Amino acid sequence: MAPPPVQGLQARVGLDGRLLGHFPYGEAPTADLVAIAPGVQLHRDAAAALLRLQDAAAADGIDLRVLSAYRSIDLQKQIFFDVKSERNQSALERAQVSAPPGFSEHSTGYAVDLGDGRAPDTNLSASFESTPAFAWLQAHANRFHFTLSFQAGNAQGVNYEPWHWRFEGSAEALKTFEAAQRLNR
Ligand SMILES: [Zn+2]
Numbered sequence: 001m002a003p004p005p006v007q008g009l010q011a012r013v014g015l016d017g018r019l020l021g022h023f024p025y026g027e028a029p030t031a032d033l034v035a036i037a038p039g040v041q042l043h044r045d046a047a048a049a050l051l052r053l054q055d056a057a058a059a060d061g062i063d064l065r066v067l068s069a070y071r072s073i074d075l076q077k078q079i080f081f082d083v084k085s086e087r088n089q090s091a092l093e094r095a096q097v098s099a100p101p102g103f104s105e106h107s108t109g110y111a112v113d114l115g116d117g118r119a120p121d122t123n124l125s126a127s128f129e130s131t132p133a134f135a136w137l138q139a140h141a142n143r144f145h146f147t148l149s150f151q152a153g154n155a156q157g158v159n160y161e162p163w164h165w166r167f168e169g170s171a172e173a174l175k176t177f178e179a180a181q182r183l184n185r
Helices: 045-060 072-086 092-096 126-130 132-144 171-176 180-183
Strands: 034-039 041-042 064-068 111-116 146-148 162-165
Touching: 034 045, 041 045, 045 064, 045 132, 045 146, 045 162, 045 171, 064 132, 111 132, 126 132, 132 146, 171 180
Parallel strands: none
Antiparallel strands: 034 041, 064 111, 111 162, 146 162
């Protein structure tokens, strides 16, 4: 039997490669990452599309903020274990709100967490769904090849995350999320 893939986490991967609901993802090659703000990086394809999306939103009076973008597997490890111990959650509970390291869409460089600059109290909260920014994203994000990763009641069993969007506008990005798409279809 293969050992647990994440040190410090007893859970093992299922037959489809998922761990606690999350698919495995590699790290974007450094050469593919570009800065979209100081200390904030995305895959260059996603970055170009996101800038166009933000411009279009701004033209409609929407202040879309990037709350999180590319995260290395090391950073994801810190987030997963720090918050887990802080909140005294079980691994399964924690995995519903944050992916285990090696299983986060953020490490691909294609995923972003977005917030409404005029409603920062809704950041990273289900209440983001009632903001003008979310309504705008629902109406327009697809045009820029961004899609909501974790819909309410998604087949992966991951908590609803109205703030988390992934880019699927290149052959490589599409291939990266093929398994997740197939499961959630
Ligand atoms: Zn996210």
